[in-house]
Amino acid sequence: MFPRRAPHTILLIALLIIPAALTAGTAAAASSATARIAAAGQYPGATVNAIGQSQCAKPLAERSGNWLCPASPIPASIASSNEGYCKIQGCWYVYSEVASGYSATGYFGYGDRQLGEVQLYFEVTLNGAHSLSRPVRFESSVAVVNLIFEGNRLLYTPRYPAGIPVGGAGNSHLAGNIPAGETVQWTPNGYKAYYNKASEQSVWHEWSWNMADHPGTWYFWAKSVKFIDVGEGTYHFGHDDDLGENPAGSGYSNG
Amino acid sequence: MGEQLLGSPRPGHGRVFVNCTRQGEWWASWQDDYPDDEVRDGEPDAGVEDFEGTQDEVIRWARTRPAEKFFIFSDEAHAYLPLEPADAAELPAAAEHRYVTARAGSKQTVIPPPPATPG
Numbered sequence: 001m002f003p004r005r006a007p008h009t010i011l012l013i014a015l016l017i018i019p020a021a022l023t024a025g026t027a028a029a030a031s032s033a034t035a036r037i038a039a040a041g042q043y044p045g046a047t048v049n050a051i052g053q054s055q056c057a058k059p060l061a062e063r064s065g066n067w068l069c070p071a072s073p074i075p076a077s078i079a080s081s082n083e084g085y086c087k088i089q090g091c092w093y094v095y096s097e098v099a100s101g102y103s104a105t106g107y108f109g110y111g112d113r114q115l116g117e118v119q120l121y122f123e124v125t126l127n128g129a130h131s132l133s134r135p136v137r138f139e140s141s142v143a144v145v146n147l148i149f150e151g152n153r154l155l156y157t158p159r160y161p162a163g164i165p166v167g168g169a170g171n172s173h174l175a176g177n178i179p180a181g182e183t184v185q186w187t188p189n190g191y192k193a194y195y196n197k198a199s200e201q202s203v204w205h206e207w208s209w210n211m212a213d214h215p216g217t218w219y220f221w222a223k224s225v226k227f228i229d230v231g232e233g234t235y236h237f238g239h240d241d242d243l244g245e246n247p248a249g250s251g252y253s254n255g
Numbered sequence: 256m257g258e259q260l261l262g263s264p265r266p267g268h269g270r271v272f273v274n275c276t277r278q279g280e281w282w283a284s285w286q287d288d289y290p291d292d293e294v295r296d297g298e299p300d301a302g303v304e305d306f307e308g309t310q311d312e313v314i315r316w317a318r319t320r321p322a323e324k325f326f327i328f329s330d331e332a333h334a335y336l337p338l339e340p341a342d343a344a345e346l347p348a349a350a351e352h353r354y355v356t357a358r359a360g361s362k363q364t365v366i367p368p369p370p371a372t373p374g
Contacts, residue, residue, distance in 0.1 A: 130272070165257065168259070197257070232270070234326075
């Protein structure tokens, strides 16, 4: 959410995405899961730099503060047999014209200590202009608390190559405290959204969590492969590398 | 820009789409775009209802919607094909408790559809 972004980024987004951005910004100082979920679904916008991510370029022994670093591609046990399109932020898959997935691995820590590893996955199925994200999945090598899944539908225009959220389409799910090694999903039905007023769209998801013994919130977000209007009220996914700008990000916030 | 308020589909209008996820979960969605001249600011501009269940339940639900057009996604054709009508009596009854709507998992505003245009 916005409190995790650099101040200049917040200002830029606020100018572009009012009033949604302002609503999210109101929750900037809040630190509880309740406040986080109250601000859920407020897609972060064209984020470029995330607090804590600058630590990823440093050796572990030289890191300070909180950090979360992507390290994809993820293990074969999680990934699909579909090879997909992979970057350091994750892998994107197109299974058919109406089904696409995303997977990633991230390592998060505090100072010179790696606390854990997370495995992330979501899959989107299209039905006309309706999207269903299921499963939206999370697994951590260590116990985490206040895990929140978030979702939003994005639309793209030449002015918004990174996508902007569809108003009112955001949603979230508080999964709560998750034991180490347990795979959890957005239950019971995942995330659904409907929008048919833009020819290019995607679905955005974020996972955010706290640690019992450390301050702050770690987060990881990603956008699906873009899907386009093919007529008769239906949308199809493009190629697995057909991504908007800034297709994924991760980091840490004080909130 | 980019906001859509949702209401209910209007009988006699819209398209019903049927699809199956890669996990084998069947899902139908009835989607009706309201005419622009019937939509005022702050009111829904589309109606959506959806349903999940077994293949038979979902196809029965789809075929029994009073929509205008009906489609089912074909992995072989890589596209939606017309959902051919069938004798509804041959299909098992849909389990109403499995009925879900787009609104159930979304914050999208739901307001009743606009009144029918006189004449």
